[in-house]
Amino acid sequence: MAAAAAMEMFQQLQSQITCPICGNYFCEPVTIGCGHSFCRACLPRSAATAFSCPECRQMTQVRGFLFINGNLAELTKLGKQLRSQLLQSTGGQRRCAIHKEVLEYFCEDDQTVLCLRCCQAPEHGAHRHCPVEEAASNCRKKIQHLQRCLQKYFKETKKLLVKEKRPVIDWEEMISKEYRKRDSLMRDELYHYLERMDQEKKNKKERLSQESSTLQDLMLDLQEADSQPNLDLLRDVKELLERSKSALSQRAKALIPEVRVCPISGTIETLNQFRVDIRLDPASASPCLIVAEDLKSVRAGEGWQVDSPHGDDSDLPMVLAEQAFTSGIQYWEVDVTQLPQWTLGIHTTYLRIKSPGRIIKCALVFFLRCVKKEDGQYLQSYPGSLNHKLKGSIPRIGVYLEYKTGNLAFYNVLQSSLIYQLPDISFVAPVRPMFSPGPPLQGTKPAPMNLCAVDSHLSSCCYSSL
Incomplete structure (x- = not known):
């Protein structure tokens, strides 16, 4: 009777040290707000999760880090020890709460101990059963196997931790070195290019100085020839x-500015x-304009009269992109291989005050234009001062x-070179890419x-067109 009373008291204690969610003894027990x-x-890990208590259904906010209830953890530990002592005192002969018979069998399907009845x-009739001793022996083997595996993984983790403190390869330093090397190469490339530009300026200055001296001498010769007698003038005038x-x-040719090509490694x-x-x-x-069905190509139609003037650049025949950008960085490429002229x-748009109380929306374009002339192609910009000949x-x-x-x-994608950069623009409205395939020649x-x-x-074909 004393053993039965002790077992009943233990069962009451067991309900206090058992998790309502998993049904097992507490493991790192925590107590929530209710x-x-x-x-x-067993609790949700997100700090933003509203948790309904299985006991009282009260909603509470589970914090990301909950402190372990030390008293409850200690009570759980004592409960486990008491259970072991009770089993030993009764010879391990725990009895079924329903049939009062000894629990001799283990149900592998439900993972619970059963009596014969x-x-x-x-x-339980169709489930797999085995004696408690056999089930416990199998369970201990699994536990021992897991202990060996965990011990092995623990040792490996310790070794990895030591290696992490003293890595064989310092990836951070290696990658940082690669970036520094790239920066150094770019600096060297910039230095050599600026040095070349400086030398070109000096050469140009010297050439202009010589040309100025030659022109001055030529003007003196012309002035002297103009004052010569007629016969002497006609004798030497041809040369x-x-x-x-x-x-x-030569001076006229020298006055035509050309687009500078400056390839920059890795630009594209x-x-x-x-x-x-x-x-x-x-x-x-x-x-x-005629837009292709795939929306990836456009060409000039018969309605584009080459010689017809337009009021301003906003009247230029064009087509816009579907996309409109209001933030971020974008880059796109356009094939103009077959076009002698393009824009x-x-x-974008801006607001203009037309009269007091009247505001209208106006179109605004920023562009690079290629124009065909007798002596070649020229690039022009709006806004900006670019009006240079293409090589x-x-x-x-x-x-x-x-x-x-x-x-x-x-x-210039092929040359990996900057053609032109417009002065900084202050956008206040969405921006859409603009395309104009002409005018045709x-x-x-x-x-x-x-x-x-x-x-x-x-x-x-892009390379062969050069």
């Missing part, structure tokens, strides 16, 4: 006139990190837009302007 306790692992009951014409011709690779897949918006296209840039055609143009800083730049068939796919590369 006063009920649970295993820490429980094993014969309908709810003098030829020298003068030659000097004027860096810009490609910001590539966006641009598609055209047919609804925005001028009537004289690329961006389109060779450019098959593909890269356009870089940084909304926050108002940075708009154009690149008189007597020529209009060619397409193609938007390059994000993963596209320069084709052989």
